[in-house]
Amino acid sequence: MPHFYAKELATPPMPFEEQGFKFCYEAQSLRDPRVSLIRVQHPSSDFCLLKIVQQGGVLCKGEKSSRPIPVGILQHALEVLSHYGKQVRGNLALSHCPSRAFLMDFGRFDFEKFYLEIGFGSGRFLLQKAQANPENIYIGLEVHTPSIEQVLRQIELLGLKNLYIAHADARTLLEVLPPNCEGLDIHFPVPWPKHPNRRIFTPHTLENMLAILRPKGEIWLRTDSLEYFKSSLELALNAPTCQATIAKNAPQEVVSKYEARWVRQEKDIYDLRLQSSAKSVHPNLPLLLPMPQNVKPKGVKASSLWQKKPIIGEDYFLNIQDVLEYEDSWLLAVSLGDVRFPLNKILCWDRGGGGLEYVGGVPFNTKAQRHAHEALCALLQEV
Numbered sequence: 001m002p003h004f005y006a007k008e009l010a011t012p013p014m015p016f017e018e019q020g021f022k023f024c025y026e027a028q029s030l031r032d033p034r035v036s037l038i039r040v041q042h043p044s045s046d047f048c049l050l051k052i053v054q055q056g057g058v059l060c061k062g063e064k065s066s067r068p069i070p071v072g073i074l075q076h077a078l079e080v081l082s083h084y085g086k087q088v089r090g091n092l093a094l095s096h097c098p099s100r101a102f103l104m105d106f107g108r109f110d111f112e113k114f115y116l117e118i119g120f121g122s123g124r125f126l127l128q129k130a131q132a133n134p135e136n137i138y139i140g141l142e143v144h145t146p147s148i149e150q151v152l153r154q155i156e157l158l159g160l161k162n163l164y165i166a167h168a169d170a171r172t173l174l175e176v177l178p179p180n181c182e183g184l185d186i187h188f189p190v191p192w193p194k195h196p197n198r199r200i201f202t203p204h205t206l207e208n209m210l211a212i213l214r215p216k217g218e219i220w221l222r223t224d225s226l227e228y229f230k231s232s233l234e235l236a237l238n239a240p241t242c243q244a245t246i247a248k249n250a251p252q253e254v255v256s257k258y259e260a261r262w263v264r265q266e267k268d269i270y271d272l273r274l275q276s277s278a279k280s281v282h283p284n285l286p287l288l289l290p291m292p293q294n295v296k297p298k299g300v301k302a303s304s305l306w307q308k309k310p311i312i313g314e315d316y317f318l319n320i321q322d323v324l325e326y327e328d329s330w331l332l333a334v335s336l337g338d339v340r341f342p343l344n345k346i347l348c349w350d351r352g353g354g355g356l357e358y359v360g361g362v363p364f365n366t367k368a369q370r371h372a373h374e375a376l377c378a379l380l381q382e383v
């Protein structure tokens with residue numbers, strides 16, 4: 001990941017603007033005096049840089065939870081900042097940034113119908129499907145950012161207009177997507193033999209997948225893991241409203257990168273196709289968490305926040321890891337949501353005005369995020 005070390009770093013007073021970046025302020029950790037976060041805004045991204053004072057200098061790198069895509073934006077911001085350093089070393093050679101035009105903006109999700117692929121990896125399958133069916137809208141979900149950047153580049157090169165890429169964990173996004181999905185492909189998901197709870201195919205996600213399907217829409221799981229196949233089939237058979245068909249070694253016109261690998265190794269490949277046999281019951285809530293704008297403090301000690309044990313509710317958890325201060329604002333480094341797949345975020349709390357915002361984007365409006373957010377607001381107002 002891009003970073004640099006400098007013997008000394010003397011930036012102009014913030015806020016200052018340079019090369020399209022606004023370096024807004026530097027907030028100092030109240031927990032560890034060596035650590036601070038610099039809030040940076042760019043026309044397409046809002047993120048933080050992490051600054052750590054070390055022996056003999058200072059280290060600057062991207063703060064993980066708000067890291068922008070493409071990573072070239074972060075690299076560029078660090079490069080601008082590094083000009084104020086003495087004896088700088090690091091890995092800031094600027095690379096070509098793919099366009100963000102087809103990076104999904106969940107604040108503007110308005111597709112009447114869409115096809116989804118979860119965990120597209122190299123994107124071979126997804127790109128071919130989108131190319132062959134320009135009348136359809138495709139959405140690819142990934143957590144691995146290099147794969148996302150690679151596919152964004154391909155979309156640009158191929159001139160595709162019907163493929164959007166979402167940087168999201170399927171286990172949370174599936175809960176909030178609207179029920180307009182015509183087909184959902186999961187090809188060669190990581191089988192997690194020792195940690196089945198990390199799988200994409202769980203009772204919870206299956207319920208959500210079935211709920212977003214349009215009539216006749218189909219979930220297609222393709223895997224080389226017999227154990228994954230069997231356990232997913234069992235989940236499907238236990239679901240109240242699900243029809244399943246199975247196949248073994250069914251030939252395919254379009255072959256993904258992983259499939260090509262398993263075929264070369266002469267492995268068996270299993271298909272599970274599922275349809276919902278009932279009309280979907282979907283809450284149709286806004287996709288992103290609604291944000292209250294008036295969280296007024298009642299007198300709080302920052303240390304009482306991070307020293308608190310994680311709050312564990314029935315279906316959520318919340319842990320405040322650090323509080324960083326800039327004038328009357330606090331940046332809260334939190335981990336929250338579903339304990340099985342926690343989300344790390346930085347929130348900016350304007351304690352004077354009461355405004356609370358998530359740096360780099362609001363979380364999805366899942367039950368776990370909603371409840372964790374409510375618990376956070378209650379905590380900030382209580383203290």
Ligand SMILES: C[S@@+](CC[C@H](N)C(=O)[O-])C[C@H]1O[C@@H](n2cnc3c(N)ncnc32)[C@H](O)[C@@H]1O
Binds near residue numbers: 121122170257
């Ligand atoms: C084994 S690869 C398969 C890639 C591709 N489907 C293929 O067949 O070549 C699994 C992919 O799923 C992605 N992935 C894993 N967990 C995920 C999650 N919770 N949400 C979205 N993508 C995920 C991984 O980053 C990885 O790219």
